[in-house]
């Protein structure tokens with residue numbers, strides 16, 4: 342890794358261009374430099390927060406500056422003085438800064454049992470390396486399997502907490518569900534559920550969904566279906582680019598209705614980062630679509646054509662990973678990316694689990710130094 346020590350600094354209009362020893366340079370506007378002064382009157386180091394309001398940033402420029410290999414010193418026209426370390430400044434090469442914040446999912450289709458991490462719960466809960474491996478599997482494939490978990494809600498909760506914390510929704514925090522109609526939703530039946538993302542009717546869908554089959558007796562079926570929503574979107578873009586484009590723009594309204602609840606939210610099925618073009622979220626759920634009005638017959642037909650073309654990928658069994666959840670093994674998946682479903686079943690089938698918010702699981706991945 343080439344040194345990021347300071348080689349020289351030059352003035353460019355109201356900016357300072359810092360040239361580093363790795364032959365890269367970064368231009369810092371005076372307003373940015375003043376706003377990033379790290380002196381005690383400008384910055385609360387103990388809370389990592391700016392001390393002043395942006396409206397109180399003085400419209401000043403530098404009156405003089407000096408530097409050595411590791412520091413830049415600025416005296417401002419209002420006589421304020423600022424010091425910046427090379428380590429701090431060298432972070433802000435735009436391309437490197439943007440690239441370091443992009444997630445790099447490994448797209449997949451079909452049975453990925455030999456790729457997805459399967460780790461014993463003791464290694465996950467009791468070792469940093471184990472925790473890193475779980476979150477890396479989630480970042481890479483959107484799925485991880487944690488074995489050796491006690492077949493109880495309580496033991497499942499320990500796993501949910503370690504994944505970032507139990508997210509509370511109208512369904513509760515930790516849930517245990519079966520065919521008992523605890524909520525007005527087909528998850529609480531033995532009906533088949535085609536691959537879908539949860540919570541398309543919430544302003545923010547849950548980040549992770551954690552499922553642990555506590556029992557399935559006196560019956561059959563109830564296979565889990567997983568499919569990579571990002572790979573489906575990429576295939577749609579290749580085969581039906583106009584449908585991909587439509588689904589990145591058109592807002593599909595979703596709803597959840599139950600006594601005392603009426604959630605709705607409208608958002609594109611495929612959310613794209615406008616800066617990088619990366620797919621950042623899939624919100625696909627054919628069941629929870631709300632009845633919508635359309636401003637044209639063309640839009641109405643595009644809605645049905647594009648959703649059906651995307652659904653054909655997700656419903657193609659060669660793209661799906663199907664397996665049976667076993668008591669003791671917890672499955673965790675990225676609900677922003679991986680679609681899940683199940684085949685119909687008979688008998689008594691009890692699942693435990695929870696949601697974890699995206700902020701909370703990405704926080705864990707970030708504090709494990711896996712992402713920026």
Ligand SMILES: C[N+](C)(C)CCCC[C@H](N)C(=O)O
Nearest residue numbers: 512518526528538539540541
């Ligand atoms: C809470 N639990 C996971 C058991 C079921 C929640 C129902 C999820 C709903 N069908 C959706 O797709 O958002």
Ligand SMILES: O=C(O)CCC(=O)C(=O)O
Nearest residue numbers: 528534539565681682683
């Ligand atoms: O019963 C299952 O295996 C999954 C149920 C489901 O899709 C859900 O709860 O969102």
